[in-house]
Every structure is written in C-alpha cells, then in structure tokens.
Amino acid sequence: MYVQPTRRLVLWDIDKTLVDIGGMSREIYAAAFKIVTGLELEHMPNMAGKADHDLIIASLRLHGIPEPASHLVEFYGALAAATEVRKAEIKQHGRCLPGAREAIERLAKTPGVMQSVVTGNIRPIAEAKLAAFDLTGPIDFDIGGYGSDDGERAMLVRLALQRTQQKYGVSYLPEQVFVIGDTPYDVASAKANNVRAIGVASGSSTAGELHAAGADAALNSLRDTRALVQVLLG
Numbered sequence: 001m002y003v004q005p006t007r008r009l010v011l012w013d014i015d016k017t018l019v020d021i022g023g024m025s026r027e028i029y030a031a032a033f034k035i036v037t038g039l040e041l042e043h044m045p046n047m048a049g050k051a052d053h054d055l056i057i058a059s060l061r062l063h064g065i066p067e068p069a070s071h072l073v074e075f076y077g078a079l080a081a082a083t084e085v086r087k088a089e090i091k092q093h094g095r096c097l098p099g100a101r102e103a104i105e106r107l108a109k110t111p112g113v114m115q116s117v118v119t120g121n122i123r124p125i126a127e128a129k130l131a132a133f134d135l136t137g138p139i140d141f142d143i144g145g146y147g148s149d150d151g152e153r154a155m156l157v158r159l160a161l162q163r164t165q166q167k168y169g170v171s172y173l174p175e176q177v178f179v180i181g182d183t184p185y186d187v188a189s190a191k192a193n194n195v196r197a198i199g200v201a202s203g204s205s206t207a208g209e210l211h212a213a214g215a216d217a218a219l220n221s222l223r224d225t226r227a228l229v230q231v232l233l234g
C-alpha cells in the first residue's frame with residue numbers, strides 16, 4: 001500500500017527565531033529613515049514581532065512626518081538598499097541561532113515538508129538575513145508573508161497560505177501548517193488562522209509566556225531538532 005508522506009507547511013519567523021542580527025536592524029532602519037526623510041532617527045518603536053509596514057508608519061509619525069503611508073514604497077526601497085550594502089556586516093555582527101540550520105536541513109530532508117517564512121521583514125531583507133548564514137536553500141520565498149504585505153501578522157500568514165495554494169495548487173489542513181516564532185505575535189498570527197504555533201524562547205519571551213499566548217508547543221531553542229520534528233510530525 002502506498003502511504004502518502006506527511007504533508008507539512010512550516011512558516012518560519014526570522015528575527016530571534018532563526019537569526020539574530022542584533023543592533024544591525026536599527027542601523028538599517030536609521031539609514032533608510034535618513035534617505036527618505038533627511039532626518040536622524042531619534043526614536044524607534046519596539047521592533048519585536050512587528051511588521052516593517054507598521055514600524056515605518058510608527059517611526060515616521062514619531063518624528064512628525066505628515067502622511068506617513070505615502071512614504072512606504074520609498075522606504076521599502078531604502079531599506080533594501082541599506083541592507084544590500086551591509087551584507088558583510090550582517091554576517092560579521094549577526095549570528096545564526098543554535099539549532100536553526102540543523103532544523104531547516106532536517107526538515108528539508110523530510111518528505112512532504114515545505115518551508116517558507118512569515119516575517120515582519122520585507123522580502124529583500126528576509127532573503128539577505130537568511131543568505132548571510134546560508135539558510136536560504138530549502139526556503140521557498142515565493143510563498144512567504146512579508147512586512148510590506150500588511151501590518152497584521154495574521155494577514156501575513158493568510159497570504160502565505162494563499163500563495164502556497166496559488167503556486168502549488170495545494171491547500172493544507174490547519175493541523176498541517178506550523179508557524180514557528182519567538183513572540184506572542186507569531187503565536188497569535190497562527191491562532192487567528194486556526195493553524196498550529198510553535199514558540200521558541202530564543203527572543204525576549206519565555207516558553208511559559210509563549211504557551212500562555214496559545215502556542216501548541218514551546219521550545220527553549222531549536223537545539224533539540226528531534227523534539228521539533230516530533231511536534232511537527234506528531
């Protein structure tokens with residue numbers, strides 16, 4: 001009898017889940033802010049779990065720039081450019097989080113598992129951050145959800161599901177889709193779409209907090225690849 005492989009769609013958050021580029025995120029923002037407004041970035045909203053769309057509007061507003069939404073497209077371009085010229089620094093100052101590479105590679109070898117991202121980053125930054133640590137191979141960026149798509153992370157998950165359906169003609173059952181991230185925002189975005197959430201306590205939230213936010217499972221890190229696979233494949 002032919003047994004179909006277990007189908008899974010894994011949607012990775014990037015910052016503090018797979019990689020940590022530390023102060024580089026703010027530096028890139030400040031550079032883009034200067035390009036767009038001519039001003040120094042003096043205040044920055046808390047970035048954890050937020051989409052670039054919302055961060056841009058909030059930071060422009062904090063500096064009294066009128067009609068912040070009218071600058072979004074230019075800002076995205078400036079962010080991509082500011083990232084492009086800092087690729088070497090991202091690699092130098094950032095790090096791949098423990099277990100992240102092993103987890104992605106292990107899942108890439110598991111039949112039926114598709115991997116993409118749902119991230120607050122715009123796509124060029126998402127690709128650059130993962131490329132800096134050689135993590136892009138198994139990731140299908142075409143079907144991801146990005147910070148320029150919407151401010152709501154739940155919408156980013158919804159878009160990723162739609163893009164997967166459009167590209168592959170396949171829809172996944174809710175229990176076959178896993179959002180993996182380090183903040184309660186990641187967990188909430190999964191829950192809003194009725195899909196599974198795995199919290200990883202590699203950011204500022206504890207495993208307990210991620211559980212309390214509704215995560216189906218919460219891991220201390222991605223180091224325990226076997227535990228992760230167990231949760232994913234059941």
Ligand SMILES: [Mg+2]
Binds near residue numbers: 015016181
């Ligand atoms: Mg994150």
